[in-house]
Amino acid sequence: MRKLYLKAVNKTFEVTNYFFSFVLIAFMFLIIGSLFFTTTPSAFFQQMSSRVILVSIAVTFGSSFLASLIVFVFSVPTAYVFSRKTFWGKRILETVVVDLPLSFPPGVDGLILLLLLSRTGILGKFFGYFHIYVPYTFTAVVLLKLFVSIPFMISFVREAFDRVDKNIENVASTLGANPFQIFYKLTFPLSIWGVLKGLIMALSKSLGEIGATLIFAGGLTSSTGTMSVLIYFATQKGDMDKAIALAIILEFLTFILLTVIKFFFREKNHKFHA
Amino acid sequence: MHKLQLIDISKAFGSQIVLKDLSLEIFPDELFIILGSSGCGKSTLLLGILGLQQFDSGQVVIDGINVTTLRPGERNIGYVPQNYALFPNHTVFDNIAFGLRLRKVSKNIIQTKVRQLIDDFGLQGLEYRFPFQLSGGQMQRVALARALIVEPSLLLLDEPVSALDIETRQKIKAELKELQKKFHITMVYITHDHQETLELADRLGILNNGTIEQFGSPDEVFYKPKTLFVARFLNTENMLKGKIIHKFGNKATIQTNDIVLKTYTSLELSEGDHVTMCIRPGAIHLSTHHMQPGKNVFIGTIESIHPIGRDLEIKVLVTPKEVLKIRISRIVAKELKLTHGMSVTLSIDEAFVHLIPVM
Numbered sequence: 001m002r003k004l005y006l007k008a009v010n011k012t013f014e015v016t017n018y019f020f021s022f023v024l025i026a027f028m029f030l031i032i033g034s035l036f037f038t039t040t041p042s043a044f045f046q047q048m049s050s051r052v053i054l055v056s057i058a059v060t061f062g063s064s065f066l067a068s069l070i071v072f073v074f075s076v077p078t079a080y081v082f083s084r085k086t087f088w089g090k091r092i093l094e095t096v097v098v099d100l101p102l103s104f105p106p107g108v109d110g111l112i113l114l115l116l117l118s119r120t121g122i123l124g125k126f127f128g129y130f131h132i133y134v135p136y137t138f139t140a141v142v143l144l145k146l147f148v149s150i151p152f153m154i155s156f157v158r159e160a161f162d163r164v165d166k167n168i169e170n171v172a173s174t175l176g177a178n179p180f181q182i183f184y185k186l187t188f189p190l191s192i193w194g195v196l197k198g199l200i201m202a203l204s205k206s207l208g209e210i211g212a213t214l215i216f217a218g219g220l221t222s223s224t225g226t227m228s229v230l231i232y233f234a235t236q237k238g239d240m241d242k243a244i245a246l247a248i249i250l251e252f253l254t255f256i257l258l259t260v261i262k263f264f265f266r267e268k269n270h271k272f273h274a
Numbered sequence: 275m276h277k278l279q280l281i282d283i284s285k286a287f288g289s290q291i292v293l294k295d296l297s298l299e300i301f302p303d304e305l306f307i308i309l310g311s312s313g314c315g316k317s318t319l320l321l322g323i324l325g326l327q328q329f330d331s332g333q334v335v336i337d338g339i340n341v342t343t344l345r346p347g348e349r350n351i352g353y354v355p356q357n358y359a360l361f362p363n364h365t366v367f368d369n370i371a372f373g374l375r376l377r378k379v380s381k382n383i384i385q386t387k388v389r390q391l392i393d394d395f396g397l398q399g400l401e402y403r404f405p406f407q408l409s410g411g412q413m414q415r416v417a418l419a420r421a422l423i424v425e426p427s428l429l430l431l432d433e434p435v436s437a438l439d440i441e442t443r444q445k446i447k448a449e450l451k452e453l454q455k456k457f458h459i460t461m462v463y464i465t466h467d468h469q470e471t472l473e474l475a476d477r478l479g480i481l482n483n484g485t486i487e488q489f490g491s492p493d494e495v496f497y498k499p500k501t502l503f504v505a506r507f508l509n510t511e512n513m514l515k516g517k518i519i520h521k522f523g524n525k526a527t528i529q530t531n532d533i534v535l536k537t538y539t540s541l542e543l544s545e546g547d548h549v550t551m552c553i554r555p556g557a558i559h560l561s562t563h564h565m566q567p568g569k570n571v572f573i574g575t576i577e578s579i580h581p582i583g584r585d586l587e588i589k590v591l592v593t594p595k596e597v598l599k600i601r602i603s604r605i606v607a608k609e610l611k612l613t614h615g616m617s618v619t620l621s622i623d624e625a626f627v628h629l630i631p632v633m
Contacts, residue, residue, distance in 0.1 A: 167359035170326050171417075175373035175424060176347030189363045 035251065039244045047245035052222070052230070057249060060227040063138065064206035067145035071153045071202050076195065079157035080183070098158075101151045109147050110212030113140070117216075140217040141224050148209055149202035156201060160194020161187065200261055207254055275302040276337050276427035276460045278323070283332035284484075285318055292318045293329070294484035300428075300477075305454050305461040307471045310481035311507065316464045319481070320432055323462070325349050336427050347376075352421030352429040356436060358413045360405035366416050367392075367401040373424040391419040394456075411442040415449075422457060431463045435470065447473055468508060472496065480504050497554060498628050505552050505630060511587075511599040512553040515632070521545050526629065532593035536569055537627035548632040555601035557626030560588065561619045562610050570622040574598070576614055579607070588612065590620055 047053055082094055101109065117124045117134040127134065134140050164187050172182045188195070210228040213219055219229030227250045234243035278300040285293040292315040300306045310316045321327035323334055325346035334342045334349075341349045361369050370391055374384045392398060395415040405413060414434060421429055434450075435443045451474065454461055465471060471478050472492050479489035480503075488500045499505035505513060516535070520527035524538050528551060535551060543549065567573055574590040577597060581587075586607045588600045598620060602610075612618070 165357065165359055167355040167357060168361060170321075170324070170346075171353055171355065171359045171420075172361070172372070173326060173346040174324055174349075174351060174353040175420070176376045177372075178347070181376065186361055186363070 032251065035244060035248050039241060039248070043241045044245050044248065047242050048249075050242070052225070053242070053246060053249070055222045056225045056227045056230045056246065057253070059138065059141065059223060059225060060207060060250070061253070063141040063145055063226065064203055067142050067149060067206050068199060068203050070142075070146055071149050072195075072199060075150060075153040075198070075202075076157055076188075079154045080161055080187075082154065083158045083161035098151045098155050101147065102155075106211030107215050108212075110144055110215030110217075113144055113147060113212070113216045117143075135216055136218040136220075136224060138223040141213060141226060144212040144216050145206040145209055148212060149205045152201040152205055153198040156198030157191065157195050160191035160198075163194070164190045196261060200258060203257070204254065207250065275458060277302050278428055278460060278462065279333075279335040280319075280323070281333040281335060283319070283322065283334075284330050285315075285322060285327075286330060291484055293322075296332070296485050298479060298486055298489070300460060300462060302460055303454070303458050304476040305451070305463060305474055307463045307465060307475040307478040308481055308486075309465060309468070309471050309478050311466055314481045315484050316466075316481055317432070320430055320462075320464055324351055324353055324430060350424070350427045352424070352426035354414075354417045354421050354429070354431045354434050356433040358405075358417035358434075358437075360408075360413055360416055360420075362405050365402050365404055366397060366408070369405070369416055370419045370423055372420060377424070387423055391423055395419050409442075410438045411446060414438065414442075414446055418453065422459070427460070429459050429461045431461060433465050433467075434463070436465070436467070450474065468496075480507060482507070497626065499552060499630065502550060502630055502632075505550070510552045511555050511601070512551075512558075514551045514553070514596065516549055516551055518543055518545050518547045518549060528627075528629070531595040533572060533596055535622065535624075535627055537624045537629065539629045541629060541631060543629070543631060549629045550632055552628045552630060553598070553622060554626060555587070555599050557623050558598060558600045559621045559623070560590070560600050560602060560610075561621070562612075562616070563619065564617070565619045565621070570624055570627075572598075572620045572622075574618060574620055576612060576616045576618060579612060579614065586612075590618060592620065 078097070082090070114135055115121050117127070117140075119125070119128055119133070124134070134143065168186055168190070169182050172186055177185065208228055209226070210232060213224070213226055213229050214232070217224040217226075217229075219225050219233070227246050231243045231246045231250070234240070234246065278298075280296060280298040283293050283296040284291070296319070308316055308319065318327065322329045325334075325341070325344060325348075329342070332342070333340050336349065336351075361372065364372065367388055370388045371384050374387060379387075392401060395418065397412065397415055397419065400408065400412060400416075405416070408416065417434075418429075431450075435446050438446060447470065450461075450463075453459070463474065475492050477489060477491055478495055479486040480495065481487070482503055488495055488504050490498075495504065496508055499508060499510060502513075514530045514535075516528040516530040518526050519529045519534070521544055524540055526537055526539050526543065528535050528537065528549060530551070537551070564573065565571055572592045574592040577589040577591045579586055579588050581604070582601065585601045585603055588602065588607070590598050590600060592598055600620065
């Protein structure tokens with residue numbers, strides 16, 4: 001009797017899990033997949049030949065890659081400092097750099113950057129002396145993508161560095177390795193999966209960014225019109241064919257990109273990574 | 275043949291003093307064990323010797339050279355941490371070769387030396403495995419080989435067998451002793467395990483309150499603790515408080531609550547001094563034959579019998595206030611047919627009654 005009861009409990013647990021997983025997966029597929037059924041191939045390919053769309057793809061992916069690259073270069077050392085060093089005010093610094101930006105409502109980042117870099121802003125005035133004007137330019141797009149993705153990158157990379165056993169670095173040090181050698185031979189390779197997760201998150205955040213772009217970059221010119229912004233404008237104007245085409249391309253290219261990254265850095269091939 | 279000296283080492287974290295004027299000399303080729311409970315400063319001492327943490331004051335001297343300000347890699351000290359800390363992204367071969375590669379040694383020499391150590395440590399066939407594919411014992415051997423390949427002056431081992439199962443632990447302990455003889459290496463071994471210390475140490479030091487409370491051979495420290503802390507820390511089974519009632523030369527007679535014991539002591543004590551007597555269970559002989567009570571001979575009743583590993587610990591009530599603990603093997607206990615409440619005779623070898631003065 002007890003055996004039957006336990007069997008029933010196990011089965012119920014399994015079925016419950018499957019049921020909720022199925023509902024969730026179906027929900028996600030329905031939303032993501034529905035896009036492909038809301039347009040016709042001819043309408044899609046007609047939009048694809050539009051110069052505006054091609055430029056927006058270049059702007060979106062170009063600015064996202066550039067922002068991710070810069071984020072990578074600056075975030076890895078910063079995450080290392082946060083992970084390994086103890087200093088006064090570290091918690092406050094982490095809150096300002098990582099936690100606070102993550103909690104900003106969409107657009108607030110753009111507003112801050114605009115206030116800072118507009119002609120009357122502190123930095124804007126300074127750049128003005130050199131006739132440099134950042135808002136509503138491609139640089140603005142890159143800058144805001146940088147700003148929104150930095151917290152994700154630092155938080156993932158820091159976590160990965162935290163997971164690397166300090167004793168490994170200690171032993172390497174006693175064997176004669178200098179801090180650079182310890183970092184590139186051990187700490188960084190052991191954290192690579194966390195770094196990649198951070199990069200994926202940073203890239204995803206960059207690709208989908210819209211609120212801050214509208215405020216700080218405008219999105220009206222060919223150099224600032226990212227796909228997300230164009231989707232927004234097209235929807236507002238009722239140009240649904242254009243909005244759908246852009247959404248499909250954005251979804252498809254992001255999917256390809258993330259799949260390629262995940263394929264090359266499959267977790268099962270990196271059991272020793274933090 | 276390398277010697278380590280620690281001179282007046284001190285270290286504090288804020289207001290918490292971890293090491294206080296600690297001085298120690300570790301002789302060439304010896305296996306010195308630093309024994310202490312957790313949180314007593316063992317790891318701080320170890321990290322400081324390695325150069326991974328700076329002491330507030332004091333000197334670390336190896337072979338007469340002050341290495342206190344040198345970087346860890348310049349001190350030539352091998353280190354095997356508790357969890358071995360093998361490099362997870364390197365194969366066994368690469369782990370062992372790591373130190374030599376950093377020194378830009380030629381590939382041929384690396385091959386020869388690594389192969390030699392792989393043979394010495396019985397790691398053949400595992401060269402291209404990653405650490406996660408190794409057993410605890412294998413990881414331990416790789417960690418030792420990796421530390422030894424650079425021919426260090428000293429080898430520092432931080433609880434190196436604590437993560438292993440009993441069988442592997444015994445095997446590795448025997449191997450460590452062989453290793454010490456084979457490589458003529460001075461080893462500093464840190465542990466909290468008394469058994470390990472008794473089995474391995476040439477000499478040992480008990481770390482307490484940031485300083486070495488007592489050092490000497492295992493026999494000296496275990497059977498002749500100098501302080502009550504050492505006696506308690508080493509689980510001295512029988513500690514009886516008493517007063518010297520007679521002293522002539524090195525012979526002393528001590529009165530406890532109800533019994534009188536005779537012993538020898540080299541301590542400068544006089545009649546009326548209060549002492550604590552430490553008696554290891556092995557120094558007490560138990561017999562079921564009744565003898566006449568006399569010099570260090572007592573009649574008592576068995577109060578309890580507890581199994582401890584392969585032995586039995588027997589508590590004998592000698593007087594209403596004095597209980598003595600004796601340890602005998604299960605087989606002997608069976609032969610003597612010991613039971614609760616049984617009357618037995620205890621005789622204590624006076625040479626093994628050790629005195630600690632009570633201040």
